[in-house]
Amino acid sequence: MPVDRPDALPAARRPHRLSGGLPGLLAPGATTDPYRLRLYRLLRTDHPLGYDPALGAWLLSRYADVALALTDPRFTGYPHDGAPRGRAPVPLGLCRGSLVCGPLTVPWSTAAPAVERTASVLARRIAGRDRADLVADFCRWLPAGAAAAAAGLARPDLGALPRDVRHRHALGGAGDCTGTTALREHALASFLANMLDDPDLLAAATAGEVGGDGSGTLLGRAWAETLRRDPPVQIVLRRTRTEVAVSGGTLPADAPVACLIGAAGRDPARFAAPDRFDPLRSDADPLLIGPAGCPAALLGRLEAEHGLRALLTAMPGIRWADGFRPVAGGLLTRGPRALLVRPS
Secondary structure, rough: OOEHHHOOOOOOOOOOOOOOOOOOOOOOOOOOOOOOHHHHHHHHOOOEEEEOOOOOEEEOHHHHHHHHHHHOOOEEEOOOOOOOOOOOOOOOOOOOOOOOOOOOOOOHHHHHHHHHHHHHHHHHHOOOOOOEEEHHHHOHHHHHHHHHOOOOOOOOHHHHHHHHHHOOOOOOOOOHHHHOOOHHHHHHHHHHHHHHHHHHHHHHHOOOOOOOOOOHHHHHHHHHHHHHHHHOEOOOEEEOOOOEEEEOEEEEOOOEEEHHHHHOOOOOOOOOOOOEEOOOOOOOOOOHOOOOOHHHHHHHHHHHHHHHHHHHHHHOOEOOOHHHHHOOEEOEEOOOOOOEOOOO
C-alpha cells in the first residue's frame, strides 16, 4: 500500500553553493524542486545550521531543530503571528495564525454538506470529458465554492468567481484562516495526487466508513500523511528571543529563523522511509499538521474527503492521462502544477 513516487526521489543534481559550502535556498532550480536538487537532504546532513543572506535568515532543516523552533517559548513569530508561546505549535500547514482566527462558527452539520454538494457539482462537470486537469477544474474551485455554499449561497455560480474574489470567501467568519484558499488548493491537489497514484490505497480508503471529523480513518491518515510528506507551506519564519542552542550550533538572539518544514517532514532521523507516502506509518506526528481545531485545517480535511469521494462517484474509472506524472513546484508554498486525468 505505501507509495514511492519517482518524482519524490532526489536526482543526482546538486545545488549551487554559497560561501562556506552552504547550499543556497534560493539557488536556481530550488524554487522548482528542492527535493530533486538534494537541497533539503544536503542541509540536514552537512549544514543543519547556516545563514542564507538571500533569504536573510538562519536555516533549520532537521526535524528536532524545527520542532524546537515551533514549540519553544524562546522563539516568537516573524514578523508576527498569533500563535501562543510554549508547548502549543505555531501556525503551520493550512493555519496562517490570524489574530482573529477562532473556532469554526458554521456548524459541522452545515459545513460538511456544503463541501459535499460543491464537490459533487464540480465532479459531474468533469465526468463527461475525455481529459481534465483536476488542479484547474477541481482543486481551484472546491474551497471557494464550498465556502460560498456554506455562507448561504445554495447554488453559487462558480464560473462567475474570479481569482481575487474566490480568495475572499471565508467560511464561518473565521477570518483569514479560511478566507485565503490558495493553501487548501495546494494541499487538496497533493492529496489527490498521492491517492490516485495507488489504486489499492484508493480502494481501501474509500471502502471504509468515514464519520465525524474523519480523524483516525484511513482517509484521515492519508490527509495527515500528505501534510507531512508534501506540505503546502514549506517554510515558516520565526525569530529568537535569546540565544538558542540547536544541533548545528547556537542561534544568536533576535535572529530571523527559517524553519524548513519540507525538510523536517522528510528527516530520516524522525521518519522511517521519509520519502514514502504511507498513511499507515507508525511514526506519524501531529506537529506537522498544525493546530488542532484550526478551521482551515478542518475545512481542508473535509474538502479532501468529500472531494475524493465525489470524483470517484462521478468517475469510478478515473486514472492518470496517458504518460502523465504529477510534478510539484514551489519553495515557499508548494503543490502539483497539474493533475491530468482521463475521467473514464
